[in-house]
Amino acid sequence: MGTGGTIAGTSAVAGANTGYTAAQIGVEGLIAAVPALAEVAAGGLVAKQIAQVDSKDMSHEIWLKLARHCEKHLADPDVQGIVITHGTDTLEETAWFLQQVLDPRKPVVLCSAMRPATALAPDGPQNLLDSVIVASEPTASGVLCVAAGEIHGAREVTKVHPLRLNAFSSGDAGPLGWVEGRSVRWVRNSAPERPVASSARLVQTLPEPDLWPQVEIVMSHAGVSGALVRALAAQGVDGIVVAATGNGTLHKTLEQALEAVEQEGVLVRVASRCVEGLVHGEPDARWASANGLSPVKARICLMLDLIDDDLAAEDDDSVVGD
Incomplete structure (x- = not known):
């Protein structure tokens, strides 16, 4: 193809x-x-x-x-x-x-x-x-x-x-x-084991792309203001993946902005800017980590997870309607 x-x-x-x-x-x-x-x-x-x-x-x-x-x-x-x-x-x-x-x-x-x-x-x-x-x-x-x-x-x-x-x-x-x-x-x-997808989602269940949730990536860096996070929330973004520093650490200004938009319903997931290794977050971390995925791949998973949530909600609504 x-x-x-x-x-x-x-x-x-x-x-x-x-x-x-x-x-x-x-x-x-x-x-x-x-x-x-x-x-x-x-x-x-x-x-x-x-x-x-x-x-x-x-x-x-x-x-x-x-x-x-x-x-x-x-x-x-x-x-x-x-x-x-x-x-x-x-x-x-x-x-x-x-x-x-x-x-x-x-x-x-x-x-x-x-x-x-x-x-x-x-x-x-x-x-x-x-x-x-x-x-x-x-x-x-x-x-x-x-x-x-x-x-x-x-x-x-x-x-x-x-x-x-x-x-x-x-x-x-x-x-x-x-x-x-x-x-x-x-x-x-020997051939490697076949990688397993994170859920049982199927191609047939995916809606048309204009209905896919909007998920964007922001980066934690020196001097970050949090303005981009606030602007994305104002536009109605559904999820944000943060490319964090090191072991999933975030600039305090960015963290405050993310906490604020989370209260508005924006889902947050944390990946790392590091190209190797795996983030070992604290057990009580506020946001889920990307489980070793790069920010661009974490964005895909968050987008698909949100689609799964929407489909599950539709199924629940149909059951209630019946």
Whole structure:
């Protein structure tokens, strides 16, 4: 499935690695550029263009459309796995959203590139070949990211560099495995356990994106005023994820602002600015921690939790009405 991104990008300057326009080549064109794909995909390949965007502009509408298509094909017994071409900028967010709403038993592999297709040495073709190899691997499952020969899980993967080819990292957890030649080598020589979504939510239960709750991210930093928190509450935001310092600590001014908007019904969750490690909060902490998720992934979980709450409330209302 194609969604655009740098892997589908082109530049007017021959061989340029930067200054390109993303999302110019369709997914069928990307497949045609890698003849070896036909050899590694034993059951054949079916191409579908879902969107054509620079992933910095990824939207909830595309997420839902992508999830619905994934769900349909994952239910097909003839489908062994799915590969999604995607830009690198928001790949980790799309990966975590899909993991949460699909909880797939088959592999769903997000494939990307740091250089456009017209670069002197593009990385997209090799990443696409590696992604199909992983999607064809019988022991693979869950939402994965494959880039620069590394296999990362949806929970841990984060883009950590703006230019280098191995731009993704899983922090102190490390990658799940590697693609070596046309084989997959898992860490400790065995496939990792399939990650489990935080709830039993299903794609079919998700409302249209214009009904999704608004959840925003704010950062705790030196000199923070709390004005952004108050402005978001005034706009009717439903939830706020705070990118806290260190072990979940917050500037006192920001904390006061969050306490005030919480009284107005805004749900607050605390993540950390640190890219590695896990916040060990106090047992009596006022707000729930993000359980090791990055702020952008914590935002997705809070948004989905609020959707679950809305659906549960609707069910309760229907029972009362009956």
